[in-house]
Amino acid sequence: MENILQVKNLVKSFKDGDHLKKVLNEINLDIPKGQFLSIIGESGAGKSTLLYQMSLLDVPTSGNISIFGKSTDGMNIKEQAKFRLNNFGYIFQDSSLIKELNVLENVKLTLLAKGISNKKAEEMSKETLSKVGIGDLINRYPSEISGGEQQRVAISRAIVGKPSIVFADEPTANLDHVTSEKVMVELKKISEELKITIIMITHELKYAQKADRIIEISDGNILSDSVIKK
Amino acid sequence: MFNVVRTAWFLATKYFSKFSKWTSALIIFVIALTFLNLVVVSGLLVGLIEGSVLGIKELRTGEVFITPTEQNQHIKKYNELFSVLDNNKNIKGYAPRYVSDARLYKDYKTSIYRRAGEVDVDIYATVTGIDIEKEKDFFELDEKIIEGRWFVDTDVNSVILGNRLTASVDEELFTDERVLGDVKPGEIIEIQFENNTSAPQKFQVIGIINSKQPEYDYGIIIPSRELRGILGQSALLGPDNIGVRISNNVEPAVVIDSIKASTDSTLINVRSAEDSIGKYLGNIRKTFVLLSNALGTISIVVVTVMLFIVIFISAITKQRQIGILKGIGISPLTLKLSYMFLSFMYTFVGVVIGVLILVFLLIPYFDANPIDFPFSDGILFVTLPGLITKIFLLFVMSIFAGFLPAHLITRRNTLNTILGR
Ligand SMILES: Nc1ncnc2c1ncn2[C@@H]1O[C@H](COP(=O)(O)OP(=O)(O)OP(=O)(O)O)[C@@H](O)[C@H]1O
Ligand SMILES: [Mg+2]
Numbered sequence: 001m002e003n004i005l006q007v008k009n010l011v012k013s014f015k016d017g018d019h020l021k022k023v024l025n026e027i028n029l030d031i032p033k034g035q036f037l038s039i040i041g042e043s044g045a046g047k048s049t050l051l052y053q054m055s056l057l058d059v060p061t062s063g064n065i066s067i068f069g070k071s072t073d074g075m076n077i078k079e080q081a082k083f084r085l086n087n088f089g090y091i092f093q094d095s096s097l098i099k100e101l102n103v104l105e106n107v108k109l110t111l112l113a114k115g116i117s118n119k120k121a122e123e124m125s126k127e128t129l130s131k132v133g134i135g136d137l138i139n140r141y142p143s144e145i146s147g148g149e150q151q152r153v154a155i156s157r158a159i160v161g162k163p164s165i166v167f168a169d170e171p172t173a174n175l176d177h178v179t180s181e182k183v184m185v186e187l188k189k190i191s192e193e194l195k196i197t198i199i200m201i202t203h204e205l206k207y208a209q210k211a212d213r214i215i216e217i218s219d220g221n222i223l224s225d226s227v228i229k230k
Numbered sequence: 231m232f233n234v235v236r237t238a239w240f241l242a243t244k245y246f247s248k249f250s251k252w253t254s255a256l257i258i259f260v261i262a263l264t265f266l267n268l269v270v271v272s273g274l275l276v277g278l279i280e281g282s283v284l285g286i287k288e289l290r291t292g293e294v295f296i297t298p299t300e301q302n303q304h305i306k307k308y309n310e311l312f313s314v315l316d317n318n319k320n321i322k323g324y325a326p327r328y329v330s331d332a333r334l335y336k337d338y339k340t341s342i343y344r345r346a347g348e349v350d351v352d353i354y355a356t357v358t359g360i361d362i363e364k365e366k367d368f369f370e371l372d373e374k375i376i377e378g379r380w381f382v383d384t385d386v387n388s389v390i391l392g393n394r395l396t397a398s399v400d401e402e403l404f405t406d407e408r409v410l411g412d413v414k415p416g417e418i419i420e421i422q423f424e425n426n427t428s429a430p431q432k433f434q435v436i437g438i439i440n441s442k443q444p445e446y447d448y449g450i451i452i453p454s455r456e457l458r459g460i461l462g463q464s465a466l467l468g469p470d471n472i473g474v475r476i477s478n479n480v481e482p483a484v485v486i487d488s489i490k491a492s493t494d495s496t497l498i499n500v501r502s503a504e505d506s507i508g509k510y511l512g513n514i515r516k517t518f519v520l521l522s523n524a525l526g527t528i529s530i531v532v533v534t535v536m537l538f539i540v541i542f543i544s545a546i547t548k549q550r551q552i553g554i555l556k557g558i559g560i561s562p563l564t565l566k567l568s569y570m571f572l573s574f575m576y577t578f579v580g581v582v583i584g585v586l587i588l589v590f591l592l593i594p595y596f597d598a599n600p601i602d603f604p605f606s607d608g609i610l611f612v613t614l615p616g617l618i619t620k621i622f623l624l625f626v627m628s629i630f631a632g633f634l635p636a637h638l639i640t641r642r643n644t645l646n647t648i649l650g651r
Contacts, residue, residue, distance in 0.1 A: 057557055057645045078561065085559025092648065096554045100248035105240075112240055113560050115233040157558070 003069070004033040004164060004197050005054060010063035012049050023049045025220035026063070033164075036191040036198045038208040041217035047201045048169055050217065054199065055088055055167040056080045068164075085113060089158030089196075091168035095150045097142040097157075103129065104138040107156045114161060128160040129153070132186045148179030155186055159196060166190070168200040172207060184210050238564045242571030249544070254576070257540055261580025261624070262587065264533040268620045269588060272522030273610045274601070279515040282442075282606030287503040289369050289443050292324070292473035293482045294489070295506040297499050304468035306497050311472075314492050320480040323368040326469035328359035328454050329445075330461065334395070334410060335420040335430055353410060355395060356449030357423065359457030368475045371441065371451075378415030378437030381453055388456075389421070389433045392447040393440040413438070421450070423460055431460070442606055526620070534627045537573050542635035545569060552639055553647030562640040566633055573632025577624050585621075588612070 007029040013020040023046045031037055039047050052058040054065060056072060065072050067087070075083065090096070097106045104125055111121035129135050132152045137145055145153070151171055158166050168187070172180035184207050191198050191212075200211065208214045209228060216223040246254075287293065298305045305311065308326065315324050335352045362381040365371040372380035376393060396413045410419065413435055420430035439446055476485045482502040489500045499506075545552065552565055593610055601608030639647075 052645055057648070081556065081559050081561050083559075084557070085561075088559070090554075090558050092554065092557075096551075096648075098244075098551055098555070100241075100244040105244065109237070109240070109555075110558055110560070113233055113237045113564065 002033050003030045004035075004067065005029075005031040005199075006066040006069075007050075007054060008064045008066070010050070010053060010065065011061045012046075012053060012058070013061045023220050024053070024060075027220070027222060029215070029222065031197065031199065034191070034195045034197055035213060036188070036211040037200070037213050037215065038211035039199065039201045039215055039217060040203070040205065040208050041223070045217040046220045047217050051167055051169055051199065051201055055090065055165075056084055085110060086161075087164045089161065089163040089166040091151070091154050091158050091166065091171045093170045093173050095142060095147065096154055097150055099142050102139050102141050103134070103145070103153050106142070106153055107160050110157065110161055124160055125156070128156045131189075132156050133182075146179070148175050148182060151175060151179075151183050152186060155183065155190070159190055159194065162194070163196065165197040165199060168198065170201050170203065172202065172204070180204075180207065234561060234564045235567065237560065238567035239571055241564070241568035242575060245544075245568065245572050246575045249572075253540070257537065257576050258580045258583065260536060261533060261577055262584040264529045265581050265584030265620065265624060266587060266592070267529045268526045268623075269584070269612060269617060270592060270610065271525055272519065272616075273612045274596075274608060275518035275522045276515060277596075277609040277611035278601070278603060278606055279511055279518060280611040281600065281603075281609040283504065283507060283511060284609070285442050285606050286507055289371060289374070289441050290445065290471075290473055291503040291506055292368065292475045293503055294321075294474040294476060294485050295501055295503060296324075296472040296474065296489070297501075297506070298468070298470070299495075299497060299499055302497060304470055305472065306468055307494065308468045311493055311498065314489060315472075315474065318485065318488060320477050320485050320488070322475040322477055323364060324472050324474040325361055325364035325368055326454070326472045328457055328468075329470040330357045330359070330457065331355075331424040332357045332450070333422045333430070334450070335422075353395065355392070356445060357421070357457065358445060358449055358451050359454035360451055362453050369473060371439070371446070374439050374441040374446075375437045376440045378435070380437060385436065385453065386456070387431070387433050388436045388452075389419070390437040390439050390451040391419070391435045392449050392451075393438050394444075394447040395450075396438060442604070444605075530623060530627055533624075534631045537576065537628060537631035538635055541569055541573055541632050542638070545635050545639040549639060549642070549647045550650055553642075553644050553649075556640065556644040557648050565640045566636040569636035570629055570632035573628040574625065577628035581621055581624055585617075 007027055010024055010027040010029075011022060012024040013022045015021075027050060039050065041047050049058070053060045056065075056075070067083075072080075072083075084090075097103075098109070101109065104122065107125035107129060108118075108121040111124060112118065116124070126135065126138060129138055132155055134145075134149055134152050134156075137149060137153075142150055142153070155171070158168075171187070172183050175183060187198060187200065188210050190196050198211070200207075202208050211228065213225070213227045215225045296305065296311070305326075312326075315321055332355060333352055334355050360371075362383075366380060375390065378390070381388065381390070391410070391413055395410050413419065415435055415437055417435050418432050419435060421433055422430040433452075439451065441447055474485070474489075476482060486500050486502065493500070555565060556562060593612065596608075596610035
């Protein structure tokens with residue numbers, strides 16, 4: 001299958017006092033289109049750092065990331081932002097909703113930025129919100145809904161524009177088990193029904209196992225890479 | 231670009247409607263006050279001068295003012311001049327005045343205004359001989375009578391006294407001035423005219439005038455037919471000035487040119503009201519404009535800083551949110567514009583409230599209650615171009631105060647702001 005995202009010899013170092021600390025050590029990774037990939041590993045292993053590089057929120061120290069077979073090396077900040085808007089969806093760990101916007105407006109915001117008409121944007125947003133089971137909350141503000149509901153709004157926002165890849169950094173970290181379960185069900189559904197590529201970091205093995213493939217990171221290296229048999 | 235503006239506007243309206251109500255009210259209040267400060271302070275300062283110019287024009291000079299040239303004490307060949315004025319279709323009317331000096335006496339045995347060692351009260355004053363009909367018709371001088379009445383045709387030996395010569399003015403301000411005492415209409419004063427060697431003549435005061443024109447308020451007014459009778463030959467030398475009223479839709483310059491064309495420029499000066507008032511008021515006006523500009527600049531700076539701080543703090547507390555928005559692909563320009571629009575909305579509402587207060591409260595108020603200054607009725611002088619300039623300045627200010635703080639926040643590293651580092 002065709003690779004949607006390719007990581008080649010990816011290195012990321014941070015200044016630690018007066019020497020450089022390598023957080024990612026020559027990572028190589030191919031992610032096929034439509035795959036649901038989960039990344040596990042202990043705290044400080046470099047999972048988030050890897051995700052930020054792949055999702056163009058950060059710039060690698062060396063190495064290369066290609067998306068749709070095209071290197072992202074030469075992109076400037078503006079191009080990156082546009083690329084993220086048009087191709088990526090993000091689900092962050094904590095609530096990342098805009099508190100001045102209600103649920104519907106939070107979801108439709110990126111559609112407006114893409115130039116979709118307000119009417120169409122609202123239609124698409126409502127449809128997506130219903131799909132993740134919170135179609136009745138569209139007029140609530142983020143402060144008026146639960147953490148799990150907020151995450152489902154975040155999921156809606158991430159997928160409403162039909163992105164190629166959704167990045168999720170511990171989307172269930174702050175949720176209880178029941179709610180986490182619901183969020184995972186939604187992610188799984190997205191992967192299966194919409195065929196969106198999902199790259200998700202998690203601490204919980206049982207959630208990782210919902211994915212098609214698990215990679216484990218340790219100390220900046222890929223420790224294991226396994227495909228889940230269905 | 232359209233998407234950027236649209237998304238920014240969408241965000242701004244949400245920020246605006248979700249901003250703390252009290253903070254919003256306060257910001258809008260301060261902006262409205264700043265606007266009023268800009269308009270009203272300068273409007274009143276300049277209004278003092280404008281009011282004074284207006285008063286001079288309405289009561290004395292008219293749109294066109296004719297005076298003798300420096301070499302001449304009086305307007306010569308005035309009969310020819312009168313017929314030139316009479317035949318000019320653009321002239322509604324004119325009023326010639328004959329000015330003389332006189333010494334006034336009043337009630338010298340009982341006056342409390344007598345100074346130590348003085349046996350009687352006497353003061354020097356200007357006498358203006360006027361055409362009672364023309365002053366009434368074209369300059370409405372009769373409306374400035376505060377006690378008593380205006381002249382009628384049958385009046386003999388009657389004068390109108392300037393209120394500055396009576397005791398009813400604030401003596402604190404004018405301790406060095408001599409006044410006649412508390413003269414009431416009906417009382418008799420004695421006048422000895424300049425170049426008139428006979429004994430002082432008795433006149434009845436029929437009215438007191440308060441026109442805020444020193445020529446009248448510090449003098450006495452008498453019908454010119456009477457003055458001519460008293461002074462005989464000397465008054466026939468000619469009027470000392472002529473105030474000319476012109477038709478509404480005619481430029482003074484047009485009338486001036488046509489008068490000049492048919493008269494002798496070595497005998498008379500023909501000038502617009504503004505030119506004849508001279509540099510003095512113009513200089514005060516400049517000073518006032520400068521002063522109000524200085525005050526206005528300060529208030530603009532203050533309001534800019536205030537808005538800047540409000541927006542900056544609001545943006546700083548939303549740093550993570552801004553990071554997330556950038557993260558999901560909303561361009562920094564969109565975010566900067568959204569804060570600019572937010573600041574713009576505050577300014578807009580503030581200015582609208584300010585304009586409403588100005589138009590429906592302050593302007594009618596000052597029109598109905600002009601500020602009572604010794605030399606003029608202070609009006610609130612507001613011009614449309616002036617108003618537009620100030621509104622424009624406020625909007626420029628708001629763009630700056632909204633864009634800059636957002637710029638400072640959005641240029642921070644996206645990931646760092648999302649992660650709060
Ligand atoms: N901006 C930075 N400057 C310096 N060190 C950093 C920076 N970002 C990350 N690190 C370090 O890099 C290492 C990996 O961090 P990362 O956030 O990728 O870990 P993680 O695997 O996501 O851990 P967790 O499960 O706790 O989220 C850590 O040791 C962290 O301290
Ligand atoms: Mg992490």
